[in-house]
Amino acid sequence: MNSNNMLQEPTSVRGAGDIGGTNARFALWREARLESVEVLACADYPRPEDAVREYLHRVGQPLSAVENVCLACAGPVGDGDFRFTNNHWVIDRAAFRAELGLSHLLLVNDFSTMAWAASRLAGEELVQVREGTALEGRAKLIIGPGTGLGVGSLMPLPGGGWEVLPCEGGHVDLPVTGERDFAIWQLLREKYGHVSAERVLSGSGLENLYRLSCQVDGIEPLALSAAQIGERALAGDEYCDAVLEHFFLWLARVAGNAVMTVGALGGVYITGGIVPRFLERFQRSGFAEAFCTRGKTSGPYLSQVPVWVMTAKHPGLFGAGVALEQALLAEA
Incomplete structure (x- = not known):
């Protein structure tokens, strides 16, 4: 991946998600702050990609507006694809990035984002x-x-x-x-x-x-x-x-x-x-x-x-934003 393509202006929009067994919380991350938080029921969407599309539609953002995303996932996260323990969703990293046009997808354990949040709250x-x-x-x-x-x-x-x-x-x-x-x-x-x-x-x-x-x-x-x-x-x-x-x-x-x-x-x-x-x-x-x-x-x-x-009202989402911010900075 070309790191130059991952560099964003300070005002650029990134995506943050916090996905559990029942609900998926999504937000935009702009200038180190959460915006437009929405909560969607995982059972209402066949795939996580569908939930992301619905979220962007609700907040009036085109798919092309968000190129970098961090998702906090309930369960142990490795280098491969992620299968949720308590819902039917599976995240195929390559397919998820390709369908949504992402330059960067970061998956992290949901409790790890609490630690990221503690570094900045x-x-x-x-x-x-x-x-x-x-x-x-x-x-x-x-x-x-x-x-x-x-x-x-x-x-x-x-x-x-x-x-x-x-x-x-x-x-x-x-x-x-x-x-x-x-x-x-x-x-x-x-x-x-x-x-x-x-x-x-x-x-x-x-x-x-x-x-x-x-x-x-x-x-x-x-x-x-x-x-x-x-x-x-x-x-x-x-x-x-x-x-x-x-x-x-x-x-x-x-x-x-x-x-x-x-x-x-x-x-x-x-x-x-x-x-x-x-x-x-x-x-x-x-x-x-x-x-x-x-x-x-x-x-x-x-x-x-x-x-x-x-x-904090949404520490998992906030931590996901911080984790993505630091990951992009490290890879720049």
Whole structure:
């Protein structure tokens, strides 16, 4: 590919997409900002190419207007074609580019775009939940309990850029620090065998934590979803509130362990569908203290690491735009 053809003027339009199992979000990326965000149902379109055409039609852009596109895809992204796990779409890279007339198509893992977003989000799109000092030139950690538990890191590059390092940090062993942790961990092991962090720190994990807490306490559990557990906690249900607090404390332990593993003294960014939804309650939780209440070495190491919650409306789309911007700059 001729890199000269990929260079764009600062005002040029690029395309960003964030595609999950149910919905595809698309936007235009112009001057480092998102424009014209639209959400389309994946089930309504036979192919992703059809959804892109419909999106451009809705926002009044001809197919020729967008030559460079980044799509955040739910699942592991390799060098070949991408088959979505939870919908019928397949992206054949060569065919997709040819049909839509693209000069450049970048596919990235959907959680990686959260890391790209963290490299650029403005102050009003972040809420600091733990004070500290982010060290220049050190890695940043991104962690997000949602459908699963996403974990990734941002590594600084010479010249001011960033490299995203995706990983499978949601599947590390769940840390156990007390008798109640151990009682719940034993029940999780009986059910699943290996007890990963994601068995608690996710939507289904919060449901696990509620049901097994009830079992430990000899209480008959209600058939509650993760959203309902959180809503009942906010409405004054003391038991659901205690479960949500336990969730936040476990998140503190897992996040702190990850910081020590990658040396992420540049700070922690929390995203995903759970913590931002219950942000006010999270701010009142014991997360900040539990994050660094550890041994004589690990506690001081973590004591000055700041933590933010990402509150941007479309962080996946924003991160896709940033990822494309940096990729085009690197290849210029």
